[in-house]
Amino acid sequence: MTATQNPTHAREEFERAESRTAHNYHPLPVVVSHAEGAWMWDVDGRRYLDLLAGYSALNFGHSHPGLIAAAHAQLDQLTLTSRAFVHDRFADFCAALGDLCGKDLVLPMNTGAEAVETAIKVSRKWGYEVKGVPADQAKIIVAAGNFHGRTTTIVGFSDDPDARDGFGPFTPGFVTVPYGDLAAIEAAIDANTVAVLIEPIQGEGGIVIPPDGYLRGIRDLCTQHDVLFAADEIQAGLGRTGKTFACDHEDVVPDIYILGKALGGGIVPVSAIVADRDVLGVLRPGQHGSTFGGNPLACAVGLTVVEMLRTGEHQARAAELGILLRERLETMLGHGVVGVRTRGLWAGVDVDPAIGTGRMVCEALMARGVLAKDTHGSTIRLAPPLVTSSEDLLWGLDQLEAVVSSA
Template sequence: MTSVANLTDPAVEEAERYTAHNYHPLPVVIAEAEGAWVTDVDGRRYLDCLAGYSALNFGHRHPDLIAAAREQLDRVTLTSRAFLHDQFGPFCRDLARLTGKDMVLPMNSGAEAVETAVKVSRKWGYKIKGVPDGKATIVVADGNFHGRTTTIISFSTDPEARADYGPYTPGFRVVPYGDLDALAAAVDETTVAVLLEPIQGEAGVIVPPRGYLPGVRRLCSERDVLLVADEIQSGLGRTGATFACDDEGVVPDMYILGKALGGGIVPVSAVAAGREVLGVLRPGEHGSTFGGNPLACAVARGVIALLETGEPQARAREVGAHLHRRLGGLIGRGLTAVRGRGLWAGIDIDPALMTGREACERLLTRGVLAKDTHDSTLRLAPPLIVTHDEIDGAVDALAEVLKG
């Protein structure tokens, strides 16, 4: 069993004293990382089974991505969008090809990309669909997590994210996730978009019923509504496909991407859509000083090159199947349910045994990093480079924890 950082460790004390308490981190202070492993300030190693909420899909410090960043650092890192740079066009081209879309709008954080998608959907509704000005509505799902900006938390159903931040932005209708009839009833002539996560991550890796996403696609096409897929956590290889929508043959009108697009090196996000959608924007209507900067574009191009080989997706399918087989063996032995796809799993611990936080703390002492959500649920999302043996070690550690 591995000891962990003492709560009186100077790094822990400083974080507690000088930072706003918007997170409740586990008592570990990471100093180095490589591949699927991190090392703390005292030299203890941990298998990273969170991977930065999928930002580290390709592992810590992937050599190809580090090389791309280093080369770009020696050339130019920022110009702002007031000028073009030699990485911008190629990045947008490469991402457009990967998504099968015509145009790309780069931003930085996932929440910025979601805000961009909301604005673009509304403007498309007014300029193309003909919705009366100020009347646009967007349908979203219960249990969603799209970020924590004021507009986004206005349609959150998580009290922790939403409470005490009103007044809230209007224009959103919330329906149960996975309920196609409820979604159909919520769509009317004012609806400009349906915004969904193909798999809900923060909610506990909730996979919708088979056929739901194709049904949403048909409904949006019939009603002249944009289908906007938030693939910030689920996309770029995590589920065993380039996009989680691919698993059911669904092509949304707009992809929202982030996290893994920056390779765990820099924040990179983007929306990708057809020209008839993103083409509604005009100069001065939306922007970002750092969005599409040279360093971000260079790293993201490296990410796209890795995905174009198909190897990360294939590995997520193969090793992910092993992960789910092993976790399935713990149902009835401390776990009550296992959900997910590829190298992404939501596992429910019998609440009579312990909370999710307690499970994470106990896993930490056994050299495994994970994250809880919603009481007794854990999310496991190791880097896609993780091995079968490393998965076995993590699941064996979980089995020990569940024994008490």
């Protein structure tokens, strides 16, 4: 598509969109009309390399042929039954996802926040019915700097003022400890603690990687004190870090996997919690649900995602490209970049505040045909689709270097 074939002007379209939407986002002034693999095109035909991948929801790239084919085929068959009836894609999806996680049972939802809410409800119910915590006394330990979604319960245990302020009163029952601090978790655990809920790597927080041994330590503490380890792998999981789950880096299996984003292949919202029968078995009919959770289209796409992950090919690709990413970013240290954290194909890049804000860097990148997202003022989060070619990745990083070193 070229500008002459499509006379729409991105700027006008952007302003039209902004004028009719709540300003709960501050998007870059780009209006995308189609995309393929790691590339997006705007309404004027300009091409951009996607270094965000829908916050990891597009791990397999835009318009992945296998995922699109699965969605198309399912659209012609059946799209929704509700869970009042069982459909013929449900068993395969739940079995495949359960097997990928090495767990008995799957509870499908739609968005990440719903999956986190589900994990909270299940942990509390498990606490009362299995652990024997007195009614309404259940306590869940969370980490400072967390991001688990936007519902009122979840923002209530966020320490980000933007996410939290003005939305109270909040749900009680959460205790916040510093991220990466095992001793703080141990000190916070008491007889009423039902779960430790953490991100194995904090994504929204700026790709914050905990010290080695942290996840293993949480696993051991949880086992020792009869507490559930609920790992929010919504952004970190499903191939992004070079392994299926970020917990795999420490050979750790949580009690509850919380999954979302890439599980929907960038096509539909698909989330789930996955756990063994002794945990998820606490739910009975009427106690939790979702009209759209586990719908046939979601299951068809989700099953294809799981099948793709089963080969290990995408995880290997993330690991391989991740080496290039880290090496190239490290050359920028001291040249406009003051910090780099990577795991697999995922990076937090702290730009020197002297050269401008993260937002300014992202705007300059956009002008060079690269789309990325800032977080927390001066950090750029890079999460390219795992299908990005090494040439394209390096070209995108050249643009970053040009922006940070010329500012």
